[in-house]
Amino acid sequence: MLFKKIVAAYDGSKAGNKALDKAIDLCKMTPGATLEVLHVYDFPRFYVADGFAPVPTSVNQDFYELAQRTVDEASHRLKLAGLNDAKVELAQGQPAEMILEYVKEHGNDLIVIGSRGLGGIREFVLGSVSHNVVQHAHIPVLVVK
Secondary structure (H helix, E strand, O other): OOOOEEEEEOOOOHHHHHHHHHHHHHHHHOOOOEEEEEEEEOOOOEEEOOEEEOOOHHHHHHHHHHHHHHHHHHHHHHHHOOOOOOEEEEEEOOHHHHHHHHHHHHOOOEEEEEOOOOOHHHHHHHOOHHHHHHHHOOOOEEEEO
């Protein structure tokens, strides 16, 4: 089966870079295939007792700027690969949910995602983004190590 509308979930991690490289390769090998790269970021939340502590605006701005740099990096990698017509999207929210929502809205037929992201201990406790995407996706998911 050939995939025509590929989305790569990209977070700038080592595995994310490998996943983007694999998505680029798949797109180049399939005539007429398109590639969309999606970077999802979320603002930090600090739990205090029964609620959330306010997060300083400057911290949220730092997270947004990092997300924008990650998108710029993905765009640069696509240009180096010669995929000038590939789209790069930035979304804010819970990564797994946003990836699944994106593919549903855009009619993608393959998700390419790295096996481990930048989540660290949070990822270990809450379950990895790639695991959640694999469990809930209605289209094939290629997990790249």
